[in-house]
Amino acid sequence: MSTPRPDPNHxxxxxxxxxxxxxxxxxxxxxxxxxxLDGIDFTVTKGELFGLIGPNGAGKTTTIKILTTLLTQxxxxxxxxxxxxxxxxxxxxxxxGIVFGxxxxxxxxxxxLDNLHxxxxxxxxxxxxxxxxxxxxxKAVGLADRADERVEKYxxxxxxxxxxxxxxxxxxxxxxxxEPTIGLDPGGARDIRNMIRDMKKQGKTILLTTHYxxxxxxxxxxxxxxxxxxxxALDTPAELKKGVRDIAVIExxxxxxxxDYVDRLKQLPNVVRVVAELDSEVQTIRVQTPLGADLxxxxxxxxxxxxxxxxxxxxxxxxxxAYLRLVEE
Amino acid sequence: xxxxxxxxxxxxxxxxLGHKGQVIKACVVLTAKLFFADPQWIIPSIIAPxxxxxxxxxxxxxxxxxxxxxxxxxxxxxLMGMWGTTxxxxxxxxxxxxxxxxxxxxxxxxxxxxxxxxxxxxxxxxEGVINALFIxxxxxxxxxxxxxxxxxxxxxxxxxxxxxxLSAFGLLMCTVILLSRKGGFITNSMEIPVYIATGTMFPVxxxxxxxxxxxxxxxxTWGIEAIRLSALPGYVGLVTNYWTDMxxxxxxxxAYLALAFVLFKRVEAYAKRNGTLEEY
Numbered sequence: 001m002s003t004p005r006p007d008p009n010h011x012x013x014x015x016x017x018x019x020x021x022x023x024x025x026x027x028x029x030x031x032x033x034x035x036x037l038d039g040i041d042f043t044v045t046k047g048e049l050f051g052l053i054g055p056n057g058a059g060k061t062t063t064i065k066i067l068t069t070l071l072t073q074x075x076x077x078x079x080x081x082x083x084x085x086x087x088x089x090x091x092x093x094x095x096x097g098i099v100f101g102x103x104x105x106x107x108x109x110x111x112x113l114d115n116l117h118x119x120x121x122x123x124x125x126x127x128x129x130x131x132x133x134x135x136x137x138x139k140a141v142g143l144a145d146r147a148d149e150r151v152e153k154y155x156x157x158x159x160x161x162x163x164x165x166x167x168x169x170x171x172x173x174x175x176x177x178x179e180p181t182i183g184l185d186p187g188g189a190r191d192i193r194n195m196i197r198d199m200k201k202q203g204k205t206i207l208l209t210t211h212y213x214x215x216x217x218x219x220x221x222x223x224x225x226x227x228x229x230x231x232x233a234l235d236t237p238a239e240l241k242k243g244v245r246d247i248a249v250i251e252x253x254x255x256x257x258x259x260d261y262v263d264r265l266k267q268l269p270n271v272v273r274v275v276a277e278l279d280s281e282v283q284t285i286r287v288q289t290p291l292g293a294d295l296x297x298x299x300x301x302x303x304x305x306x307x308x309x310x311x312x313x314x315x316x317x318x319x320x321x322a323y324l325r326l327v328e329e
Numbered sequence: 330x331x332x333x334x335x336x337x338x339x340x341x342x343x344x345x346l347g348h349k350g351q352v353i354k355a356c357v358v359l360t361a362k363l364f365f366a367d368p369q370w371i372i373p374s375i376i377a378p379x380x381x382x383x384x385x386x387x388x389x390x391x392x393x394x395x396x397x398x399x400x401x402x403x404x405x406x407x408l409m410g411m412w413g414t415t416x417x418x419x420x421x422x423x424x425x426x427x428x429x430x431x432x433x434x435x436x437x438x439x440x441x442x443x444x445x446x447x448x449x450x451x452x453x454x455x456e457g458v459i460n461a462l463f464i465x466x467x468x469x470x471x472x473x474x475x476x477x478x479x480x481x482x483x484x485x486x487x488x489x490x491x492x493x494x495l496s497a498f499g500l501l502m503c504t505v506i507l508l509s510r511k512g513g514f515i516t517n518s519m520e521i522p523v524y525i526a527t528g529t530m531f532p533v534x535x536x537x538x539x540x541x542x543x544x545x546x547x548x549x550t551w552g553i554e555a556i557r558l559s560a561l562p563g564y565v566g567l568v569t570n571y572w573t574d575m576x577x578x579x580x581x582x583x584a585y586l587a588l589a590f591v592l593f594k595r596v597e598a599y600a601k602r603n604g605t606l607e608e609y
Contacts, residue, residue: 021604062604070436071604093439094341104430107359109366114359121355122438122445124348126340133337140333150366166434171339198333 006079011174011205012044012067016076019062036062038229039076046173049196049206051220053213055327059229060209064178067207068098081173094123097167101179105163108152112143112162115151116169123170130169137165141195157188164195174205181215193219213320223319227327237319244317244325247272248292250299251315256307257283264302270295273324282310288321349444356448357455360422364456373417374456378410378464385409385530386472397561400476403468404560405529408553410464411457411495412529416520418453419499422446424506424513436600443593446503447496454496483559483571490578491552497585498548504592508599528553533567548581 006013016039023032037059044050054060065071066078069089078085080092107115113134120130138144141161151159160180167175177196181189189212196219200206210216216223217237224234233240262276265287272288289295293314300309342351364370385406389398423446426432435445468474478484502519506512524530526544533544533554544550554566555574568574 065604068437070433070601072601090439090441093437098434098437100433105434107363107429107431110359110362114362118355118359119434119438121351122435122440124342124351124439126342127351129337129340133339136336140336168333168336169339171336195333202333 003077006082007043008082009045010043010079011046011048011081012042012050012207013079014040014042014063014067014076015078016041017063017066017073017078018075019059019066019071020074035229037066037073040226040229040231042224042231042234044205044207046205047200047203048222049200049208049220051216051223052207052209052226053211053216053223053323054226058226058327060226061178063226064098064176064207064209068096068176069093094170095173097170097172097175099160099163099167099175099177099180101182103156103159106151106159106166109150111148111150112138112154112165113147115162116165119166120169125170133169133171137168141165142191155188157184157191160184160188160192161195164192168199172204175199175207177206177208179209179211181210181212189215213318213323217319225323225326232326233322240322240326241317241319244288244322247288247290247317247321249315249317249321250287250289250292250296251313252283252285252287252299252309253311254283254285254303254307254309255281256304257285258304258307261285261302261304261307265299268295268298268302273321273328275320275324286321288317288324348440352438352440352444353448353451356445357452360449360452361455364452370456373414374459375463377413378406378460379467381406381410382464382467382472389530397563399468399472399474401557401561401564402530403465403472403474404556405553406468407461407464408491408527408549408556409524409529410460411454411492412523412527412549413520414457414460415454415495415499416502416516416523418456419450419496419503421506421513422449422453422499422503424503425449436597441593442597443500443590446500446593450496450499450503454492454499457495458492478560479562480559484556487552487555487559487571487575490575490582491549491556494548494552494578494582494585497582497589500589501585501592504589504596507596508592523547523549526550545577546581548578548585551575551578551581 017037018035018039019037021034021036025031040063052060052063062071066073066085067080069085069092072086081095083092085092116134116137117130120134125133135144138147141164143158143161143165151162154162181192184192193215196206196208208220220237222234222236223240224231257278259278262274262285265271265274270289270291272290275286277284287295287299296312303309342348382403385402389402423435423442426435436442438445469476502516505515526536526540527547527550528544533550536544551574554568555571555578557564558566558571558574566574
């Protein structure tokens with residue numbers, strides 16, 4: 001049976017994509033086979049901003065690595081701009097850009113200018129074009145004034161902006177952004193999100209992976225939720241949120257709330273889930289419940305005597321609430 | 330912050346050397362910048378050659394050594410320095426990206442990894458030339474070695490060819506490091522045997538018979554012979570014919586290159602299959 005040709009309107013087309021990792025013993029025998037991807041299917045339309053979200057180890061990075069031709073699948077097909085990831089790797093690489101999250105991917109001992117010149121040559125950009133495009137990109141990402149400085153002196157946010165410039169150096173049609181705002185301060189993350197919007201406006205197709213649900217909700221037209229190597233939901237953020245319309249969220253901001261308090265909340269009847277950030281001076285606690293405001297008095301009375309509520313609100317569920325339900329089911 | 334609108338549209342290169350030439354040039358330039366950005370470059374390029382030369386000079390007779398024998402020593406020390414730098418620098422040409430966190434970015438480039446490695450190896454071997462030139466300078470200035478060559482033209486040709494053969498050998502070693510994270514052990518352990526087998530410090534002809542096949546398979550052995558034939562008056566080498574040495578050098582260099590390119594293909598296939606190449 002012949003494989004159907006990829007749809008020309010699709011920038012990404014994935015069919016039954018499977019990837020297994022085999023661990024071998026010292027003598028070469030197979031000791032363990034782990035299925036990182038278990039037959040996933042999805043498409044990304046040209047010009048779309050598509051999100052791939054999921055917990056650590058869900059298969060996001062494996063998916064990105066296969067789609068960017070850095071890893072071979074065990075089974076299934078994947079097409080990028082109509083090209084097969086197994087056969088047309090160099091043509092695919094010419095037409096895609098990749099932004100790696102974290103500190104990876106830059107030469108820190110040389111300048112931003114040196115990095116961009118190097119990668120423009122690696123991607124075969126015409127040198128006369130590179131001479132004008134590199135300063136334009138540095139200006140666009142706000143690094144023109146510090147282009148000659150060594151990258152090791154850059155802040156995390158500046159490095160991430162340089163990553164964006166690097167990914168755009170060869171004017172790719174499709175961009176893979178792998179957790180581009182991870183570890184950035186709120187201002188730096190906002191700058192990156194604005195750049196992502198700009199890229200979308202320019203007609204680029206974008207596949208974004210992120211841990212931040214508000215980011216996916218704010219930026220993505222459609223989102224795929226991946227868990228344990230399978231896509232458990234794929235829709236617009238609005239449609240995904242409908243999956244949790246049976247609940248409301250009580251959001252508290254407190255001083256002095258403890259893990260014990262969170263445990264007590266989890267024991268209350270009609271509490272579906274409690275998500276708490278207790279690390280900072282002001283804690284944020286989100287209680288999902290079908291009772292909405294009717295549960296508020298119990299939530300408040302469970303608070304330790306020395307703790308204080310700064311703010312309390314009843315909210316509509318967010319994409320994060322929908323996501324948590326999907327990955328925990 | 331500016332805007333991403335109104336950027337000059339991207340266009341692919343159409344130069345005389347094309348994309349491959351552009352990549353080789355870019356890799357030479359970047360490797361040079363990274364090399365000189367680290368102040369420690371002085372250790373392998375200036376301090377180590379100085380020690381090499383001193384050891385060789387005193388080992389082979391100190392003040393008693395003179396004339397063309399001193400030149401023999403200086404050339405040998407230079408080639409030892411060149412080889413030492415090649416084995417460390419070239420074999421780590423791509424391995425460097427592993428601990429620098431740039432392996433994925435390098436592997437994602439739209440060109441076979443071998444062309445990227447070739448550019449890096451060329452500069453890393455050139456570091457060896459810096460090393461050799463420094464040894465020559467020490468010989469000329471400190472030990473007053475007379476630098477009168479039998480044939481300067483043939484000497485230059487043999488030196489450039491040996492440089493290229495070392496680059497090709499470095500490229501081959503580069504694949505060893507990539508195929509196994511323990512590859513550094515293999516390449517490092519080759520340093521001393523190759524010094525001996527290629528005849529940098531004493532003629533290959535005095536080696537035991539069993540060691541000769543290994544010596545003959547090393548292209549630098551023939552390069553060193555050709556360099557000495559073109560530099561030292563009355564030098565009696567293995568073959569005593571400059572052009573025969575050069576022909577063997579050329580054949581072996583091409584064989585190294587061919588083998589390196591085949592192995593790089595395997596490395597890339599391995600990387601795609603296992604996805605572990607970037608792990609350090």
